[in-house]
Amino acid sequence: MFKPFLAVLAAVVISGCSTVPEEKQDERDPLQSFNRPVYDFNMDVLDKYILRPVTVSYVAVTPQPVRNSIVNFTTNLLTPTDAINAGLQGKPSSMGVNAARFLVNSTVGIFGLFDVASSLGLKHQDEDFGQTLGVWGLGDGAYIMLPAMGPSTVRNLTGDVIDNYVMPEIALSTPQTIAVFALKAIEARASLMAQEKLLEESLDPYIFVKDIYFQRQLYELHDGNPPLKEEPTDFDEDFLENL
Structure with missing residues (x-):
């Protein structure tokens, strides 16, 4: 799904970006x-x-407890990714916490709908592959x-x-x-x-x-x-x- 975007990006790179005023140049x-x-x-x-508009409607019709469960559920689904990235970054403690969170919340927390793990002191360790690449030295x-x-x-x-x-x-x-x-x-x-x-x-x-x-x-x-x-x-x- 990134191919159309990359094609546009390539065209911009080829054409150059010298149209940006000098005082607004940012090397980043x-x-x-x-x-x-x-x-x-x-x-x-x-x-x-x-x-x-979609968000305003969603907030208006969705009770806060339901929203909390949705956040818990989606976070739990991606917790194995956090655990893998923690391992790749050389953080065994964070990896263990995320693995334990996934086990607890997927069972006692009913497929992650309830964040039981946090009440046990297992706080979510947010790790992503972008951070992993940064830890590995990539700019x-x-x-x-x-x-x-x-x-x-x-x-x-x-x-x-x-x-x-x-x-x-x-x-x-x-x-x-x-x-x-x-x-x-x-x-x-x-x-x-x-x-x-x-x-x-x-x-x-x-x-x-x-x-x-x-x-x-x-x-x-x-x-x-x-x-x-x-x-x-x-x-x-x-x-x-x-x-």
């Missing part, structure tokens, strides 16, 4: 002349007319704004393909994988409702989102202890959590 973002229109499309079309690569998917980098796009398609396909059918992705996207959007004003009031929402994204990646790569001191920000942690 060599594809800015492509990324900005995609960002505008995501926000002004997809989010405004599809994702946000971020170019920043990419993906149609309908939001911000990413070359490294994390590769990781997302492995985490969200290759690994789940081992246990889930394609329709099930798509359903899980859609539910996660709606819940992520719902959690950002309270942060919309921050985005609207920023001088340049595109740069705002990009900077938050890179801060979040650094935070995750170093398990919440990044080596560089980050500038203080005004946004809520939930904004970072769902990028």
Whole structure:
């Protein structure tokens, strides 16, 4: 499903990105002349007319306990992926916690609908293949704004393909994988409702989102202890959590 996007991306790379004004050049973002229109499309079309209305309706008709169970269920389905990535990153403790979480929540938690593991002190260890590649020494690569998917980098796009398609396909059918992705996207959007004003009031929402994204990646790569001191920000942690 990434072939059409990659074809467009290749065309942009071949044509060059020299149209970006010099004062707005960012070495992390060599594809800015492509990324900005995609960002505008995501926000002004997809989010405004599809994702946000669907999310508002979903929140209005779905009781919070049901939503919690949906989040628990989708998180549990992907917990084996977290465990595998923890192992690949040389984190046996995180791998063991995620494996135990999956066992407990899939049984006592009724197929993951209830997060019993957290009440036992087994907190979810979020590990993805993008982080794995980072631990292995691979750099971020170019920043990419993906149609309908939001911000990413070359490294994390590769990781997302492995985490969200290759690994789940081992246990889930394609329709099930798509359903899980859609539910996660709606819940992520719902959690950002309270942060919309921050985005609207920023001088340049595109740069705002990009900077938050890179801060979040650094935070995750170093398990919440990044080596560089980050500038203080005004946004809520939930904004970072769902990028």
